[in-house]
Amino acid sequence: MNIVFTFRPPRDIQADIQRKFPEESFSFYKNIEEADDVLQDAEILVTFGSDLTEDIIGKCSSLKWIMAASAGIEEMPLSAIEERDIFVTNARGIHKIPMAEFTLGFMLNHVKRFPELHVLEKAEIWNKQLPLQELAGKEAVILGTGAIGQEIARLCKAFRMKTTGVNRSGCSVDEFDQIFQMNDLAEAVREADFVVAVLPSTPDTAGALQPEHFEAMKPTAAFINIGRGDLVSEQVLLSAINDEEIAHAYLDVFTVEPLPEGHPFWRHENITVTPHISSITKAYVPRAMEIFEHNLRCFKEGGDYQNLIDIKKGY
């Protein structure tokens, strides 16, 4: 079987997968351009997902399966893929640990005021008067109750916080004290100390966070977005911050990435910008490869695929 990677995992990982599947032919390319010559024979494509176009899919005449070593598949030409009956799996779930840790890092930086303590340190100022807060007793409202949202909620519970989830169905989910339906978002966020968004980009979620939702939040609330930038328009978010409807926004994702130089978010004192990095750690590729290996066994021998995408739903 011809298996083409459009990224190069570390050499030991390449050797490991080849050793585990000696009868398969693996080839590893730096990017999809370099793989151009072999695309027509590729039966399986392993990609980070943003390098696929309708054209590319057209070239891949033998393609049966796309493994996206990422979670978001919104940049894929989904209708072209569907027409060709190619199936897609992704790396959903491997992000939950690093993203949940990153989220708690934002929360602790917020209540413990580490950035301000750092400024005082650089000025050699000993100031015990900075009023710190605790996570204990605070409420986190988490938009998205899948693997990542649940892992964040689990950690919030460990910190003695109240956890509220928001999802489409309103059905209860482990680790959440209560669940609201997405339709009741304004009601859900009313008592939030943190509003955390971990939603994928779908037609339903794009622009789902509206001015009325920020108006409903407490002026002391912090908004954390580690999902997708298009959940809220930049202008809506900027107005909410400038009008002091919320206290701070911690943003790892943006409508346009990289966030352009000179963008007002960069230097806004009540906005913290990180470069879409919450899920990226040294453990990333090894974990994605575990899912790929499992699914490759299913492809060869049968069994239940992990993270099979419903292309119509987009997740």
Next chain:
Amino acid sequence: MNIVFTFRPPRDIQADIQRKFPEESFSFYKNIEEADDVLQDAEILVTFGSDLTEDIIGKCSSLKWIMAASAGIEEMPLSAIEERDIFVTNARGIHKIPMAEFTLGFMLNHVKRFPELHVLEKAEIWNKQLPLQELAGKEAVILGTGAIGQEIARLCKAFRMKTTGVNRSGCSVDEFDQIFQMNDLAEAVREADFVVAVLPSTPDTAGALQPEHFEAMKPTAAFINIGRGDLVSEQVLLSAINDEEIAHAYLDVFTVEPLPEGHPFWRHENITVTPHISSITKAYVPRAMEIFEHNLRCFKEGGDYQNLIDIKKGY
């Protein structure tokens, strides 16, 4: 009964305690100097603990009980107190939540490199290449397995970390995967990613962390001290950092506090300084008052005191 406070809790807290014990006489002073005239009649003294001297104890001829609204009692004239058969209680335990949160904040800042992300942000640089790490799978070695150490270990377990405790007895304690005796400290810290000290200051702990212990640590280890500064001499710590025996020190406590201006710790890039602030939050005084109320009931009606100090042991 004459109950004298040498600090002023917020007015609502003053009113609350008076309302709960209407038959007692409470007086609240800004500091012990202002309380000078009433000390001889004080039967109960409520203090942060560092304002007591042998002289003051001499003046307090009616004193039966000192409630320290703090955890450390090393600045108290303990032998003078013991001679007079005055008993001491403290606020041990109320620190565990804020101090454990603060410790996890240090840990997350370390693995997620938030201070460096902040520098990149200020320069408007989008850099996804900064290699972040995870707490999951890392080992925390915690010196001190009392209430605070246990709360830190509990949170570390929630973050999927391995927890090792170090105490005098070597006896097992909840939330710790393994326990070492203080005598085996060099062995205990060998695999640590974080060495966290939450020890009080006692004759046994002063200077207990020696060069050999830092030599035993991994060069990637981070040392966190939120206990007492005299656990390790500043010179030993500075050498360990400068010789790259460990990667970073997060220090909230120091031999001399406030840390003097110009001290080499302030601007060392591998040392983070915070102003003995890990336990201080808005919840502090209300929680200390809960313990005081419980003990005041015991004082009047009998029952088991909370946090009764063994003056000979010093904790």
